[in-house]
Amino acid sequence: MKEKIIIFDTTLRDGEQSLQTSLNIKEKVKIALALEKMNIDIIEAGFPISSPGDFKSVQQICKHVKNSTICSLARCLEKDIRIAAEAMSQLENFRLHLFLGTSKLHIESKLKKNFQEIHQMALKSIKIAQKYTDDIEFSCEDAGRTSIDNLCRIVESLIKNGVKTINIPDTVGYTIPNEFSKIIENLYKRVPNIDQVIISIHCHNDLGMAVGNSISAIQAGARQIEGTITGIGERAGNTALEEIIMAIKTRKKLLNFFTNIQHKEIYHTSKIVSEICNIPIPINKAIIGENAFSHSSGIHQDGVIKNRKNYEIMSPKDIGLKKIQFNLTPRSGRAAVKQRMKEIGYIEKKDYNLKKLYKNFLKLADKKGQICDYDLEKLAFKKKYLEKKPYFILKNLKIILKFYGKTKIFIDLICGKKIKKLFIKTKNDVIKKIYQGLKKISSFNIFIKNFQISSITKGKKIFNKINLIAEYNNKKFHSTHTSKNLLKSSVYVMIEILNNIWKLNQIYKKNK
Ligand code: KIV
Ligand code: ZN
Numbered sequence: 001m002k003e004k005i006i007i008f009d010t011t012l013r014d015g016e017q018s019l020q021t022s023l024n025i026k027e028k029v030k031i032a033l034a035l036e037k038m039n040i041d042i043i044e045a046g047f048p049i050s051s052p053g054d055f056k057s058v059q060q061i062c063k064h065v066k067n068s069t070i071c072s073l074a075r076c077l078e079k080d081i082r083i084a085a086e087a088m089s090q091l092e093n094f095r096l097h098l099f100l101g102t103s104k105l106h107i108e109s110k111l112k113k114n115f116q117e118i119h120q121m122a123l124k125s126i127k128i129a130q131k132y133t134d135d136i137e138f139s140c141e142d143a144g145r146t147s148i149d150n151l152c153r154i155v156e157s158l159i160k161n162g163v164k165t166i167n168i169p170d171t172v173g174y175t176i177p178n179e180f181s182k183i184i185e186n187l188y189k190r191v192p193n194i195d196q197v198i199i200s201i202h203c204h205n206d207l208g209m210a211v212g213n214s215i216s217a218i219q220a221g222a223r224q225i226e227g228t229i230t231g232i233g234e235r236a237g238n239t240a241l242e243e244i245i246m247a248i249k250t251r252k253k254l255l256n257f258f259t260n261i262q263h264k265e266i267y268h269t270s271k272i273v274s275e276i277c278n279i280p281i282p283i284n285k286a287i288i289g290e291n292a293f294s295h296s297s298g299i300h301q302d303g304v305i306k307n308r309k310n311y312e313i314m315s316p317k318d319i320g321l322k323k324i325q326f327n328l329t330p331r332s333g334r335a336a337v338k339q340r341m342k343e344i345g346y347i348e349k350k351d352y353n354l355k356k357l358y359k360n361f362l363k364l365a366d367k368k369g370q371i372c373d374y375d376l377e378k379l380a381f382k383k384k385y386l387e388k389k390p391y392f393i394l395k396n397l398k399i400i401l402k403f404y405g406k407t408k409i410f411i412d413l414i415c416g417k418k419i420k421k422l423f424i425k426t427k428n429d430v431i432k433k434i435y436q437g438l439k440k441i442s443s444f445n446i447f448i449k450n451f452q453i454s455s456i457t458k459g460k461k462i463f464n465k466i467n468l469i470a471e472y473n474n475k476k477f478h479s480t481h482t483s484k485n486l487l488k489s490s491v492y493v494m495i496e497i498l499n500n501i502w503k504l505n506q507i508y509k510k511n512k
Contacts, residue, residue: 002252002258003256003257004258004260005218005244005259006200007042007261008042008225008226008227009040009043009044009228009229010044010226010227010238011031011228011229011232011273012028012032012044012045012046013045013047013073014044014226014233015228015277016028016046017047018233018234019277019279022051023277025053025056025057028046028057028061029057029060031276032045032064032065034272034273035065036066036067036068038265038266038269039067039068039260039261041068042068042071042095043061043065043069044071044097044226045057045058045072045088046061046073047073048072048073049074049079058084059087059090062094063090069093069094069095070094071095071097071137072084072085072087072095072097073097074096074125074129075098076099076121076125077125081096081128082128085131093135094135095133095137096132096135096136097167098126098136098138099167100121100122100125100141101140102141102142102146102154103141103143103145104145105145106141106142115150119154119157122138122154122158127161135165136164136165137164138158138165138167139167139169140155140166140168140169141169141171143167143168143169144168144169144172144174144175144180145171145172145174148190151183152187158197159191159193159194159196160193163197164197164198165200165224167200167226168183168222169203169204170201170204172204173203173204173205173206173207173235173236174206174207175209176207176209176213177212180213180216180217181213182220184217185221188220200224201213201226202226203217203238203239204233204237204238204239205233205237205238206235211239211240213239214227214239215244215247218255219255228241228273229241229242229269230242230270230273230277231243232273240285240286240287242286242319243287245263246263246266246314246318250313263318263320264319266287266320267288267319270287287314288319293312293316295311295327296331296332297332298331298332298333298335298336299333301335301336302333305336305339326340328340328361328365328370328372328376329369330366332361332371334354337354337357340373344373344376344377344474346380352380357376360379372475373475373476373477374476374500374501374504377475378500381507384507388503390499390503391416391498391499392415392442392499392502393413393495394412394413394414394492394495395419396410397409397410397488398410399485405427407424407426407427408423408424409422409425409430409487410423411423411424411434411437411438413438422434422438424437434490434491434494435448435494438495444501444502445472446470446471446472446477446497447470447472448469448470450467450468451468452467453466453486463482463483464489465482465489466481467480468494477497477501479493479496479497481493481496
């Protein structure tokens, strides 16, 4: 029978502590609610002693989250434990997570104690925590570098004293998979009362082994995995939970485990975490990266059209993504171009000539690299497209830039036969507000997919290059502009995109 792996999320504690600016209460509650919707078993909401803000956000998370167990971190100190328990006191059931270094290095150079002393400190703190809850998790910090004899000794007595979950962290991401699984195996072999406890693991990614180590640990007997969404966390981060969850699901026959996670929420949750924490998801990140389900080479694209399983081990739908995607590049074949045209609503022969389109596609792809949907449409309907005059024309753009006050932007935009005026007065998020205004004027429901600024030097002069990708009706539109004025370029690229959307809407209407 398959065994359950408990998923313990520490995005709001280990993840949050690694951010350059801490999150506010509203943001933390939003993340906690997304985690709850994903069906995370245990949410580590914070480290209440660390700041009054953290204390309040743990309280608010307790107020809003109903289905996941809430947990708070505390050092093995009476005050820490009391404050952590107080932050969660409105709940009937909650978990207290105590931690103490057990490696020689941590004991001697950080805690300035010996093993006997930290052993006693651990037992004393358990007694204190038991006044508040019987759901106690204990972490032997730096377990990955702790002598196995000491680790077995302390684990055995923690169990005797009523700890329900023992966490074995590889705090500095030092171990490699078969070394880490041996630690767990040894605990199962040498600790006589081990069957009375859940062994948890908590890995860091300093050597890029966090997910591998976590999987090897559950194969050796661990039943709780700790990690964060997108893998954010101290230094190189923590185990990325989305990778763990999908590995357990995808390789269920081999691993013989299950989780209770609603995997269809993975994509959405990862977007929320990335946006709120301001940590972009790398394009090639496993499971949730933009390229994780897109295929580039012609051979792969053709293989996927014939049978997706040829090059896909998971379905994007499993993580809540609607579609697979082909990166249309010079390596793409005719089949991929035809498939994409079909997806965006055009039928070969009726609407366009594939042979001609593919020939022009290759020429442009060689020059441009990646081809967007609107490029394809432009090529397919070139003449009709070029005949169209732009609908949106910038008549006037005035920027009064204030570094300490509010920046003012005046835009007069010709929209067909009308002139629409946009006035923005703001202290921050200037470009975001300009785009919101232009979106409203155009009434195109566009989403910004990527906005990049890079600096280019020409001689002694520095220019800004804006790269904007926006999505409208499931189609991507792209524009770039280089100038000395960042704000002006930002306006130009958006207007170009609005015109491309408008032109294609006209052609599309005529074709229907
Ligand atoms: O990495 C670590 O050891 C920790 C503990 C507090 C569990 O984050
Ligand atoms: Zn950690």
